[in-house]
């Protein structure tokens with residue numbers, strides 16, 4: 001039998017990125033990305049179907065035969081066992097039976113994974129966490145979420161919600177989060193929060209975290225915003241490090257593009273603040289924008305293997 005291929009998709013708030021990959025996860029057999037429709041759940045579902053069909057159309061008939069399964073990485077609260085997205089606010093999905101609906105349209109089995117869990121799995125296996133059994137991978141973009149890997153395995157939790165570090169409160173009287181709680185870490189240290197804080201000081205409503213990074217060292221307001229965001233991040237991460245004692249922390253997501261400007265002061269603050277926890281190396285993620293799609297493929301291949309072993 002020829003080796004199987006997986007059609008992997010990373011369903012992001014801005015882009016849908018798809019690749020057809022073999023089990024070695026090397027160069028993709030086919031790849032494509034499309035913009036994600038804004039806040040329209042049905043349009044997003046339709047765009048996912050179009051992307052899958054366009055990817056399948058790029059394959060030779062023999063390759064098409066090798067595609068055994070579609071694996072998606074999706075943000076929000078994901079029930080990966082049932083393939084249902086319980087809540088993905090940015091995509092406009094509530095209790096979306098994604099696996100069942102897409103499987104019916106494509107006539108292929110569909111697996112649904114949590115995007116950050118699988119991106120962390122990819123970093124652990126192929127990226128900045130290679131060879132490390134216990135790690136915390138924190139992805140900072142519009143929001144903040146983490147993958148926890150313990151003894152080589154990603155921890156999803158008995159109720160499938162592990163890793164939501166962005167909604168750990170660091171100030172019970174703090175800013176009101178979209179989730180309804182006060183003081184959530186992502187209200188202070190996400191790329192969105194950093195852009196907003198800079199906008200409040202400069203009067204520019206379109207300010208972004210990239211503006212802050214590029215103004216570091218020349219605009220004292222940018223320095224203040226950046227420093228405050230790193231303080232808050234260190235506060236939240238110290239709680240996670242104290243609980244989990246990872247041997248490496250990986251920082252990924254859009255904000256990790258700041259590289260040493262982010263991780264060097266972050267580690268310095270963690271070391272200065274820690275009284276109990278040992279602070280591990282803090283490193284930048286290595287797979288960049290491909291982490292999500294590689295992770296979706298990896299998790300899907302692992303599920304295929306388990307199915308073969310148990311069959």
Ligand SMILES: [Zn+2]
Pocket residue numbers: 166167177178179180181184
């Ligand atoms: Zn929150």
